[in-house]
Amino acid sequence: MFDLERWQEIFDTIRKNKLRTFLTGLSVASGIFILVILLGFGQGMRNGIEHEFKEDASTSIWVWPGVTSKEYKGLNPGRRIQLVNENYNNADAMFKSDIEYGSSRIFVRGITVNYGKEALIYGVQGVAADFQFIENASMLEGRFINYQDEISAGKVAIIGNKIKKDVFHEVDTPIGEFIDISGIPFKVIGVFKEMEEREEERIYIPITTAQKAFNGGNRVNNMSFTLPPVDNFDQAVAQAINFKNGLKEYLQQVHTIDPEDSSALEVWSAMEEAKRYYGLTNNIKLFFWFVGICTIIAGVVGVSNIMMIVVKERTREIGIRKALGAKPWSIIGMILHEAIFVTAISGFGGLIFSMALLELVGPNIEVDYVLNPSVNFNVAFSTVLVLIVAGTLAGFVPAYRAAKVKVIESLRDE
Amino acid sequence: MIEIKDLHKSYKMGSNSLHVLKGINFNIEDGELVAIMGSSGSGKSTLLNILGMLDGADSGEYTLDGVPIKNLSETKAALYRNKFLGFVFQSFNLINYKSALENVALPLYYQKVPRKERQEKAMQYLDKVGLKPWAHHLPSELSGGQKQRVAIARAMAAEPKVLLADEPTGALDSKTSYEVMALIQKINDEGNTILVVTHEEDIAHMCKRIVHLKDGVIVEDKKIEQVRAEQYV
Numbered sequence: 001m002f003d004l005e006r007w008q009e010i011f012d013t014i015r016k017n018k019l020r021t022f023l024t025g026l027s028v029a030s031g032i033f034i035l036v037i038l039l040g041f042g043q044g045m046r047n048g049i050e051h052e053f054k055e056d057a058s059t060s061i062w063v064w065p066g067v068t069s070k071e072y073k074g075l076n077p078g079r080r081i082q083l084v085n086e087n088y089n090n091a092d093a094m095f096k097s098d099i100e101y102g103s104s105r106i107f108v109r110g111i112t113v114n115y116g117k118e119a120l121i122y123g124v125q126g127v128a129a130d131f132q133f134i135e136n137a138s139m140l141e142g143r144f145i146n147y148q149d150e151i152s153a154g155k156v157a158i159i160g161n162k163i164k165k166d167v168f169h170e171v172d173t174p175i176g177e178f179i180d181i182s183g184i185p186f187k188v189i190g191v192f193k194e195m196e197e198r199e200e201e202r203i204y205i206p207i208t209t210a211q212k213a214f215n216g217g218n219r220v221n222n223m224s225f226t227l228p229p230v231d232n233f234d235q236a237v238a239q240a241i242n243f244k245n246g247l248k249e250y251l252q253q254v255h256t257i258d259p260e261d262s263s264a265l266e267v268w269s270a271m272e273e274a275k276r277y278y279g280l281t282n283n284i285k286l287f288f289w290f291v292g293i294c295t296i297i298a299g300v301v302g303v304s305n306i307m308m309i310v311v312k313e314r315t316r317e318i319g320i321r322k323a324l325g326a327k328p329w330s331i332i333g334m335i336l337h338e339a340i341f342v343t344a345i346s347g348f349g350g351l352i353f354s355m356a357l358l359e360l361v362g363p364n365i366e367v368d369y370v371l372n373p374s375v376n377f378n379v380a381f382s383t384v385l386v387l388i389v390a391g392t393l394a395g396f397v398p399a400y401r402a403a404k405v406k407v408i409e410s411l412r413d414e
Numbered sequence: 415m416i417e418i419k420d421l422h423k424s425y426k427m428g429s430n431s432l433h434v435l436k437g438i439n440f441n442i443e444d445g446e447l448v449a450i451m452g453s454s455g456s457g458k459s460t461l462l463n464i465l466g467m468l469d470g471a472d473s474g475e476y477t478l479d480g481v482p483i484k485n486l487s488e489t490k491a492a493l494y495r496n497k498f499l500g501f502v503f504q505s506f507n508l509i510n511y512k513s514a515l516e517n518v519a520l521p522l523y524y525q526k527v528p529r530k531e532r533q534e535k536a537m538q539y540l541d542k543v544g545l546k547p548w549a550h551h552l553p554s555e556l557s558g559g560q561k562q563r564v565a566i567a568r569a570m571a572a573e574p575k576v577l578l579a580d581e582p583t584g585a586l587d588s589k590t591s592y593e594v595m596a597l598i599q600k601i602n603d604e605g606n607t608i609l610v611v612t613h614e615e616d617i618a619h620m621c622k623r624i625v626h627l628k629d630g631v632i633v634e635d636k637k638i639e640q641v642r643a644e645q646y647v
Contacts, residue, residue, distance in 0.1 A: 005529060016511040320507045323468065325524040325572070328488045369540020404488075407468040411507060 010338050017410045021314075024306045024339075025346030028387060031299025032350035035292035036380050040358045042288040044365070044373025046281040050274075058274060059227040059236060060134050061244055064266045072258035081255050085218040086212075090254075091225075091247055098243050100228040103128035104220040106210045111182040115167055122163055124181060124203045126210025134224045137193065140164075142175045142190030145206050153208040157186040160200030161193045179203070184213055198298070227271075229333065231382065233278065240271035280397050296387055304394030307339055309400040318402050319410030329405040335402065338394035340388060347384040355380065415607050416442040416465065421474035423460055434460045434571055436630035438474070442576075442609065447602040447617035447640070450611045452627035459580060461627065466499055466578050467491045478628045479575050496524050502571030504581035506561040508553040514540060514564045515549040515557060521572035539567040543597060559590030566597055569608075577601065577608040589647070595620045596643035616641075 014021050021042045028098075065081035087103040106126035113120040132144040140161055149156050157179055159168075168174035178185040186205060194200050210216050227243060230236040248267045250258070257264045311318075318331055326334075355375065402410075423435040434457045442448055452458040463469035464476065467483060476483045479582055486494065500521075501507075510518045518536035527535070540546050543563040545556075552560055562582060567579055579598065583591035595617060602608050604623075610621055618624050619641045626634035 005523065005526075008529060009523065012512070012516070013576070078612070099540070317509050320509055321520070321524075322492060323495065323501050323507070324521040324568070325492050327492040327524075408463050410504065411505075 006042070006334070006337060008080050009334065010341060013334075013338060020306070020310060021336050021342055024303060024310075024342050027302035028299055028343050028391065029346040029350030029353070031295050031302075032380075032387065033346050033354040034295045035383055036351060036354035036358070038292045038295075038373050039285075039379065040286040040354075040362065040373040040375045041370065042281070042285040043375060044362070044370045045284055045371070046278075048367075048371040049277045049281055058270055060270045061222040061225045061227070061231060061240060061242060061247070062266075062268045062270075063247065064268070065222070065255075066263045066266060068261055068264040069256060070258040070261040070264075072261065073256055075256055079264075079298070081257065083220040083223060083251075087222060087251060088220055088223050089253060091223065091250060094242060094248055094250060095225075095246060098227060098239070098246075100226045101130035101133045102135055102223070102225040103131035104207060105131065106207055106216050106219065107221050108181075108205070108210050108214050108216070111214060113182075114180040115177070118167065120163070120167060120179070120203075122160075122203050124157075124205060124210070126207035126214075127204050128207050128218065131204070131224070132192070134226050135199070137192040137194055137199075140191045140193050142188070143171060144190055145204060146190065148207045150208050154183060154206055155186045155209060156189045156206065157181075158190040158192055158204040158205045159188055160202050161191055162197050162200035163203065164191050181205070181364075182214065233393070237271050237275045240269040244269045244272075245397075294381075296383065296390070299305040299387060300390040300394050302399070303339070303343060303391040307391075307395040308398045309336070311335060311402045315402060315405065316408045318405070319407050322403075322407045323411065331403040332396070332399045336392055336395055337398035339399075340392055343388045344384075351380055351384050371381050415444045415446070415479055416609075417475070417477040418465075419475040419627055421461075421464065421476065422472045423464060423469075424472060425456075425558075432505060433473070434630050435464075438627075438630075438632060440635060442607060442626060445602070445605050446608055446623060447599070447608045447621045448610070448623045448625060449621035450609065450625045450627060451613060451615075451618050453613060455629075456627040457630040458611045458627050462578055462580050462609070465576075465609065466493075466501060467495050492524075496521060496572060498575045499639055500572055500574035500577045502562070502565050502569050502577065502579040502582045504584035506553070506558075506565045506585070508561055508564060508568075510553050513550045513552055514545060514556065514567075517553070517564055518568045518571050519566060525572060536567075536571055540564070542570070543567045557590075558586050559593055562586060563597060565603045566594070566601070570601060575607065579608065580609055580611045581613070583612065583614065588616075591617065592634050592643045592646040597644055599640070 018399060063083070065083050068075070068077050068079045068081065071077050083104070085104065088102070090100050092099065108124040108126060113122060113124065127145065129145050129147050129150055132352065144158055148154070159174060164174050168177065172178060174188045174191060176190045192200070210217065219267060227239055230239060243266050248265065251265055252259055255265070321331060355377070358374055365373065418438055418440055421435055421438040424431045424433040438461060450458045450461065460469065464471050467486060478494070481494070483494065484588060509520070512520070515533060515536050518539055519532040522532040522535060537546065537549060540549050543566055545560060545563055545567065546557060548560060553564070556564065582598070583594055586594060598610065599620060610617070612618055617636060620643050623637045623642050624634070625632055
């Protein structure tokens with residue numbers, strides 16, 4: 001490998017057989033190129049789907065009550081399940097160690113909202129301080145509801161960015177302005193931003209205020225939690241399912257719901273949903289790998305095909321070299337050395353070109369569900385190595401056969 | 415230099431076996447210029463291939479410069495070929511993408527002579543055959559006679575003990591043939607042992623000894639008065 005003389009001999013041969021070398025190189029380079037691009041897009045789709053799920057905290061779990069559909073312990077189907085504060089507090093206490101954030105929520109109904117003389121038709125929701133983290137809402141101005149607001153049932157409101165743009169365009173900042181909810185003035189103390197505009201059309205007030213001021217009693221419309229993030233995805237899913245089941249069991253017991261009744265209580269976990277998409281992207285990834293590997297195989301076949309032709313074409317030359325005293329292994333070595341060199345150079349060429357393309361173009365791709373396609377360098381690198389090894393093996397057989405041919409026979413070859 | 419005792423060789427053609435060499439005995443001394451003659455099918459090329467270790471004999475003894483040549487592995491045969499033998503072929507057998515100089519330097523590459531030394535030496539030998547100005551030409555840019563002279567330079571570059579020429583003038587017109595023979599005689603004059611396979615009477619008479627082969631046996635082996643080729647050039 002480090003024999004300078006051999007290198008010079010190889011370079012001579014390559015220099016004088018440019019077309020042959022170029023074609024071999026092209027088939028290798030394009031194989032690698034296609035594989036890297038495919039893998040890149042596989043990763044891009046994964047990234048894209050991950051991105052779509054960033055709307056809410058990825059570990060969030062939501063509880064939505066419904067109507068029972070099964071008779072259970074003497075209770076009729078068709079019962080509406082109503083969550084109450086106590087449910088939330090108990091759940092919070094029971095799963096204290098598992099939960100990162102939690103909030104119950106109330107949709108305030110039968111109210112009118114006004115700003116000055118303008119009537120607003122935005123939904124008002126009573127939530128807890130931690131709800132900000134569950135929704136993944138980022139604060140543009142001011143602050144979110146805090147614990148003090150909750151305890152004191154403060155008359156404060158947080159509005160979405162869209163409301164600010166639509167309603168408060170005449171003032172510098174909506175902070176400090178008052179909106180009127182069914183005759184009660186609420187002071188705007190923050191503006192939040194969401195991934196989707198639809199979710200910015202909300203007004204949040206402390207849940208305690210919502211219950212006290214608008215006849216909510218101790219009723220709660222839904223509950224949501226987030227779990228602490230875990231690095232390992234599978235572990236995160238397992239954790240989410242575990243928590244979900246525990247929570248469901250508790251709520252089913254309290255509200256006397258048949259465990260088989262699916263319509264009475266829905267507990268939805270973002271993690272599980274994500275897992276389904278992950279499964280999908282895994283399949284896509286698998287498919288891309290499959291196509292990629294087929295491409296590589298085609299590349300290897302191409303290389304060995306070319307090697308075979310090369311050896312055939314050089315039979316006479318090989319005979320001459322042997323007559324001049326070339327040992328069989330030096331013939332094999334020469335052919336393989338050339339093959340490896342060409343495969344390696346063009347393989348890495350294809351690798352560098354495709355990775356550069358992904359680096360340059362990738363971040364600019366703006367298609368739904370495809371985000372920043374990129375490829376793991378190690379994976380791509382080892383693919384090139386595999387191709388080189390495969391190319392070598394593919395070249396070995398014809399090279400070995402050529403070296404074994406009797407000199408007189410190869411010299412007779414015209 | 416070369417001792418051959420009771421050499422047999424047959425080729426299998428399907429179920430038939432063709433007995434080509436049927437017990438060849440002869441010796442070649444150092445510095446001889448021997449012509450092996452015979453019509454086609456007489457076994458002269460087969461004999462040369464065996465002498466050149468390009469093919470193995472079925473039975474018999476072959477000693478080259480005191481070394482018994484028998485049951486050689488490919489690697490060993492390659493080593494001996496490189497060390498002991500130089501080849502000149504009817505169809506020249508130059509590597510067509512290498513220049514004359516590179517062709518001549520090739521056996522030295524297999525002797526692991528460093529590149530620079532190799533090229534100097536190759537140039538020397540090209541000069542010897544009068545082709546120094548053509549050193550960087552490809553074989554396709556040379557005439558037949560020139561190609562054969564490059565081939566002779568290549569065979570000599572490795573400084574072999576024996577030069578084996580298989581119909582060296584077979585593809586050349588008579589004038590160039592004599593030029594090539596003049597060169598071969600010159601090399602012989604310097605003390606090199608040379609074996610020429612030919613079917614041309616005039617070429618054979620430019621050697622010092624003629625061995626006649628017929629149907630796989632030596633029918634005649636005589637020393638002759640050498641005809642110098644220069645006079646025809």
